[in-house]
Amino acid sequence: MKPRRLSEVRALISQADFQDWWAQLVQTRQDENNALERYDELLSQVTLTEFRAELTQKNAIDTLYRAGECEDSAAQKLFEATELENRSFRALADFEEQRYKVSELWYRLGAADKDLDEKREQHDKLKSKKTEAELKLAERVFRAASDEYERETGRKNRLWDEVERIWANSAEVSLLVAEQRVRGRKIRKQAEALFASADEKKLRARELRAEAETASATVDGAHAKIKQLFEQARVSFGCAPGDDFLYFRQKESQKLAFAVALVEDAENYNVEVKPLSIYTVERQRGASFLEPARAEASAAEEGDRRFEEYFLKGRKGEARSSESAG
Numbered sequence: 001m002k003p004r005r006l007s008e009v010r011a012l013i014s015q016a017d018f019q020d021w022w023a024q025l026v027q028t029r030q031d032e033n034n035a036l037e038r039y040d041e042l043l044s045q046v047t048l049t050e051f052r053a054e055l056t057q058k059n060a061i062d063t064l065y066r067a068g069e070c071e072d073s074a075a076q077k078l079f080e081a082t083e084l085e086n087r088s089f090r091a092l093a094d095f096e097e098q099r100y101k102v103s104e105l106w107y108r109l110g111a112a113d114k115d116l117d118e119k120r121e122q123h124d125k126l127k128s129k130k131t132e133a134e135l136k137l138a139e140r141v142f143r144a145a146s147d148e149y150e151r152e153t154g155r156k157n158r159l160w161d162e163v164e165r166i167w168a169n170s171a172e173v174s175l176l177v178a179e180q181r182v183r184g185r186k187i188r189k190q191a192e193a194l195f196a197s198a199d200e201k202k203l204r205a206r207e208l209r210a211e212a213e214t215a216s217a218t219v220d221g222a223h224a225k226i227k228q229l230f231e232q233a234r235v236s237f238g239c240a241p242g243d244d245f246l247y248f249r250q251k252e253s254q255k256l257a258f259a260v261a262l263v264e265d266a267e268n269y270n271v272e273v274k275p276l277s278i279y280t281v282e283r284q285r286g287a288s289f290l291e292p293a294r295a296e297a298s299a300a301e302e303g304d305r306r307f308e309e310y311f312l313k314g315r316k317g318e319a320r321s322s323e324s325a326g
Contacts, residue, residue: 001239001240001247001248001257002238002248004249004250004251006258006278009260010278021237024229025226025229028222032222035219035222039212039216042212045208046212049204049205053198056194057195060194064195066191067188070181070183070184071181073184074184078177081173081177084173088167091162091163098152098159099156101152105153109145109146112138116135116142118138119131119135120138122135233246242262244265244273244287254283257282258281259278259280261274261278262275263275269287270289278293279293280292280293
């Protein structure tokens with residue numbers, strides 16, 4: 001560092017080359033801050049977009065599983081419908097066979113009823129033991145035919161109820177098969193849309209990451225330029241550049257230095273720091289204790305001032321009168 005007086009430091013920072021350097025530093029720091037804010041924002045967007053893409057991808061996979069479940073359910077119900085249809089054919093065949101049997105019993109019951117009427121009329125006419133025996137036999141035959149007819153008719157009705165139940169179940173299952181197929185296609189389309197959305201989010205995340213890398217490169221470039229400007233200040237202005245101050249040795253004292261502020265800070269130092277303001281610092285304490293720089297009188301001027309105060313003022317600080325001086 002080159003030793004300087006306060007007046008020399010003030011003259012330096014007012015020069016055109018220093019002002020040009022200062023303008024470049026301010027602009028570069030602003031560019032660095034803007035790029036850093038842009039990088040942080042892009043990095044946040046990348047993280048959020050990647051998370052959304054991952055979440056959408058998971059949702060798409062889950063939705064695809066649901067579509068598969070619907071398709072499996074449709075296949076299972078189709079199998080059930082086929083089984084019910086086969087059962088309905090067998091049940092209908094059993095019913096038709098039983099219906100034919102009941103029809104035969106109906107004819108036999110009719111014949112037995114007719115024979116019973118004839119035997120009753122014959123017995124009413126003859127009133128013999130033979131006709132009585134024939135009448136009783138006819139009555140037994142009629143009761144047996146009637147009981148068998150009722151029993152087989154009940155079985156026929158149960159077979160028909162079974163046929164109708166199977167047909168109802170088959171119709172219900174067939175309707176559900178169609179619905180599950182449509183639902184499976186609908187859910188599969190939803191899954192495809194979610195996969196497409198996830199791919200779009202992944203692409204956007206890659207674009208944002210590329211933008212973030214560009215912003216990071218801008219931050220690095222601005223930081224490198226700031227270092228270059230500080231090195232330029234070291235060489236051109238004979239100072240020790242810090243991040244917040246440029247330091248100059250004082251000619252008047254080896255223990256003191258001047259600090260030219262490069263920032264505005266009202267919170268972190270013992271005084272409010274303003275850009276390009278000049279402060280006095282001690283070599284040991286540095287910027288931890290700042291004092292506004294003030295010009296000090298020369299040794300000759302200080303001696304003259306003390307001499308004048310001694311002769312023009314009393315020991316208690318009162319000015320001597322002209323009479324006492326005489």
